[in-house]
Amino acid sequence: MxxxxxxxxxxxxxxxxxxxxxxxxxxxxxxxxxxxxxxxxxxxxxxxxxxxxxxxxxxxxxxxxxAAGFPYDGFHNYDTENNHLFSQPPIYMGDGDFxxxxxxxxxxxxxxxxxxxxxxxxxxxxxxxxxxxxxxxxxxxxxxxxxxxxxxxxxxxxxxxxxxxxxxxxxxxxxxQYTGQGVWRCNVPRPESMKDMTLYRGKPGGTTGLVPLTKETMYVFHVCGEPGNPRFAPETLADELCKRLEGYKGPVEAVRELVTDPLQVVYRPLxxxxxxxxxxxxxxxxxxxxxxxxxxxxxxxxxxxxxxxxxxxxxxxxxxxxxxxxxxxxxxxxxxxxxxxxxxxxxxxxxxxxxxxxxxxxxxxxxxxxxxxxx
Ligand SMILES: Cc1cc2nc3c(=O)[nH]c(=O)nc-3n(C[C@H](O)[C@H](O)[C@H](O)COP(=O)(O)OP(=O)(O)OC[C@H]3O[C@@H](n4cnc5c(N)ncnc54)[C@H](O)[C@@H]3O)c2cc1C
CATH class of the missing domain: 3.50.50.60 (FAD/NAD(P)-binding domain)
Known part of the structure; x- marks a missing residue:
């Protein structure tokens, strides 16, 4: 000792x-x-x-x-048009029980x-x-x-x-050091079909993801280049995230409609x-x-x-x-x-x-x- x-x-x-x-x-x-x-x-x-x-x-x-979270085993990658690209098979780390x-x-x-x-x-x-x-x-x-x-x-x-x-x-x-990117996040209701993490790739500078959290909720995140490490006024956060989610088809397009309350959006520079x-x-x-x-x-x-x-x-x-x-x-x-x-x-x-x-x-x-x- x-x-x-x-x-x-x-x-x-x-x-x-x-x-x-x-x-x-x-x-x-x-x-x-x-x-x-x-x-x-x-x-x-x-x-x-x-x-x-x-x-x-x-x-x-x-x-x-x-017991408090939502376990899942892999994730799926789509393009911005909601075409499936590939699915990542599960990688178990730590030991086999988790x-x-x-x-x-x-x-x-x-x-x-x-x-x-x-x-x-x-x-x-x-x-x-x-x-x-x-x-x-x-x-x-x-x-x-x-x-x-x-x-x-x-x-x-x-x-x-x-x-x-x-x-x-x-x-x-x-x-x-600031990496040049920031992350936008917002909790939204989880549709029954959203059982794994789903990533949407192909928009220059970033990735969007939908991540199950509980039976009722999931969150949307968007990571992207934010040149100059800008600061955002709290009341603008929902509008700013919606701007960044423009152009995605499929589930992200539906989630974008739900991002209305700036208090629910969290932005962090990386x-x-x-x-x-x-x-x-x-x-x-x-x-x-x-x-x-x-x-x-x-x-x-x-x-x-x-x-x-x-x-x-x-x-x-x-x-x-x-x-x-x-x-x-x-x-x-x-x-x-x-x-x-x-x-x-x-x-x-x-x-x-x-x-x-x-x-x-x-x-x-x-x-x-x-x-x-x-x-
Ligand atoms: C946008 C974003 C998304 C992320 N997503 C994930 C993810 O999905 N998965 C993952 O594993 N990790 C993620 N992380 C990283 C993860 O949050 C951190 O690695 C983790 O919180 C580190 O834990 P920590 O205890 O070192 O620091 P923190 O959890 O930040 O805790 C530090 C604590 O110290 C306190 N503190 C600070 N200064 C003082 C002081 N002078 N005196 C007393 N108290 C003080 C703070 O108030 C805070 O409570 C993410 C990070 C970011 C920025």
Whole structure:
């Protein structure tokens, strides 16, 4: 055991909550500080795959995610005229017990993770962050924006792609970069026939998808080039998404009619980046998007975060000392994360520049082969 008895996690998102539960299961005292006043996430969906469920299963939460979401095994590709191009056979990762894909709403996933942290009695300090973190060599002293102070054996920065902890450790040197694309999403009712993910390709610069989330709902996403990283006024979001869905025939044409409420549309510009090893400076270490921020083209950002949570928890409980634990953590996580971050980025670049010669199915095959290996 790495002599780590007390841990602070900055950020109560997918990676932070997973790490807290993993550490608590190993009887390591942990608390979370989360800057949002209320622990909540925006309403659209997330696509996860077998390796995510496998990692979540190690925290005892996979069955709950399965019950809350919509499992499916493959996806179908169409052109903008709704002609079928090809169907992707299922690729099972993690182990054979899980479906290839699971669509679920972000609030459903968040509730499962939050309930697990609450049931474990993990303190979650909301509406606060750190104001100062000082590594004293044998401990880390933290001052919080709500006036508290604390002393920890380790601080974990799980504060997302725009991580303040990363900025504290490394400045902006390894900050994720805008990729040139943005993603538009909106939840809509799911017709009974929509049982798999369906992608519509062929519009320059992007892809549209319909993804089942529950028996009642699915979401439409549209990923496309957004030159200059524009910002959009909230009241324009439905009109802007509808503009981008123009020209698609078939189910997307029908869904477009349902996109009327700007409050239901979420737009996010895409950033990607990978921090080179090591991922710690002394007793402060990074996890999740803070250190491996990938675009959603492989649907693997959440899986990377939860896998990293599982591996870091294991190492902190089992390695002989802290330096070894943190070195093992990055060694076990780096290549997998690199393949996802770079592979996802390459697919986005290919959407914007289809003549770049990228063999997308071959790329998926290589990365999924890596992700199918044990953690
Ligand atoms: C458009 C889009 C679509 C995506 N779709 C998918 C998908 O389909 N499948 C998938 O697997 N992944 C997807 N992802 C990626 C996935 O959401 C992330 O990889 C995942 O959320 C990373 O988890 P995290 O815990 O590192 O960060 P987050 O989940 O972002 O959590 C970070 C938390 O830290 C908090 N925080 C930030 N700064 C501070 C601070 N200073 N102090 C305290 N708290 C702080 C934030 O409020 C937040 O709660 C998508 C991403 C985008 C942008």
């Amino acid at each position: 790495a002599n780590v008895a007390r841990v602070l996690i900055v950020g109560g998102g997918i990676g932070g909550l997973a790490t807290a539960v993993g550490l608590q299961q190993r009887r390591i005292d942990v608390e979370i500080v989360e800057k949002m006043e209320r622990s909540e996430v925006y309403h659209v969906g997330i696509i996860v795959q077998g390796n995510f469920l496998h990692a979540l299963g190690k925290l005892g939460l996979a069955e709950k995610a399965m 479906p290839a894909f699971l669509g679920l709403t972000r609030p459903a996933l968040h509730k499962i993770q939050l309930d697990a942290a609450k049931d474990a009695g993990i303190p979650l300090h909301l509406g606060a962050s750190f104001s100062k973190i000082e590594d004293k060599g044998d401990s880390v002293e933290v001052a919080f924006t709500d006036g508290r102070i604390g002393k920890y054996d380790l601080v974990i920065g799980a504060d997302g792609w725009n991580s303040d902890v990363r900025r504290l450790l490394m400045g902006d040197e390894h900050a994720p 950033y990607a980046g990978l921090v080179p090893a090591p991922w710690n400076r002394g007793r402060i270490v990074l996890l999740g998007d803070a250190v491996h921020s990938s675009t959603p083209h492989m649907g693997q950002g959440a899986a990377l975060a939860v896998e990293s949570a599982v591996v870091l928890s294991e190492e902190l409980a089992e390695a002989p000392d802290l330096d070894t634990a943190l070195a093992n953590y990055v060694n076990r996580r780096f290549e997998r994360s690199k393949q996802v971050v770079e592979g996802s980025r390459a697919i986005g670049d290919h959407e914007m520049n289809p003549n770049d010669g990228l063999d997308v199915p071959a790329l998926f095959g290589r990365v999924y082969q890596t992700l199918s290996q044990p953690l």
